[in-house]
Amino acid sequence: MTESxxxxxxxxxxxxxxxxxxxxxNVGFLVADVLAERVGGRFAVHKKSGADLLQARLDGRQIxxxxxxxxxxxSGRPVAALAKFFSVPVDQVIVVHDxxxxxxxxxxLKQGGGEGGHNGLRSISQALTTKEYLRTRIGxxxxxxxxxxADYVLKPFAAPERKEVPVIVExxxxxxxxxxxxxxxxxQNSLH
Numbered sequence: 001m002t003e004s005x006x007x008x009x010x011x012x013x014x015x016x017x018x019x020x021x022x023x024x025x026n027v028g029f030l031v032a033d034v035l036a037e038r039v040g041g042r043f044a045v046h047k048k049s050g051a052d053l054l055q056a057r058l059d060g061r062q063i064x065x066x067x068x069x070x071x072x073x074x075s076g077r078p079v080a081a082l083a084k085f086f087s088v089p090v091d092q093v094i095v096v097h098d099x100x101x102x103x104x105x106x107x108x109l110k111q112g113g114g115e116g117g118h119n120g121l122r123s124i125s126q127a128l129t130t131k132e133y134l135r136t137r138i139g140x141x142x143x144x145x146x147x148x149x150a151d152y153v154l155k156p157f158a159a160p161e162r163k164e165v166p167v168i169v170e171x172x173x174x175x176x177x178x179x180x181x182x183x184x185x186x187x188q189n190s191l192h
Contacts, residue, residue, distance in 0.1 A: 014026035015072050023155060024155065031172045072119055076126050109187055178191070
């Protein structure tokens with residue numbers, strides 16, 4: 001990603017509804033909420049896309065922060081609709097999501113790659129017809145024992161993890177801001 005002056009779209013992934021609010025799968029929503037708080041904005045329904053959307057400026061650049069109102073496995077349609085509506089190139093789409101393949105609390109940035117069984121990413125890749133969007137991956141670790149990953153991601157964080165979640169969410173929001181300001185390579189070098 002080169003530095004760009006055009007709009008960027010930051011999408012926090014999660015599932016709508018109070019029963020999912022504190023689950024591992026909703027960590028992307030939590031990051032979107034922190035970013036919204038930082039820019040002092042409020043989400044409003046963007047009817048054309050089916051997402052909650054906040055438009056803001058970061059260092060003079062238009063930033064769109066979104067939370068799809070669909071379930072995770074249907075995230076692609078609202079993301080593609082927003083990218084099209086606001087003419088955001090795919091390399092300026094940043095998807096913030098939970099990642100089973102990273103240890104709890106680890107934050108990594110990347111562009112493209114596989115979906116690792118993540119249905120939200122799979123839906124976005126299909127809708128954008130490419131996997132080359134940016135990702136802010138937030139490690140939630142692997143499920144203990146033989147617990148099904150699909151169950152694990154929909155469970156609330158364990159008590160010891162819960163204490164750390166606010167800090168991790170802030171760090172992930174920092175990573176998104178850094179990515180927006182300096183581009184992928186420089187941000188990766190600072191973070192990893």
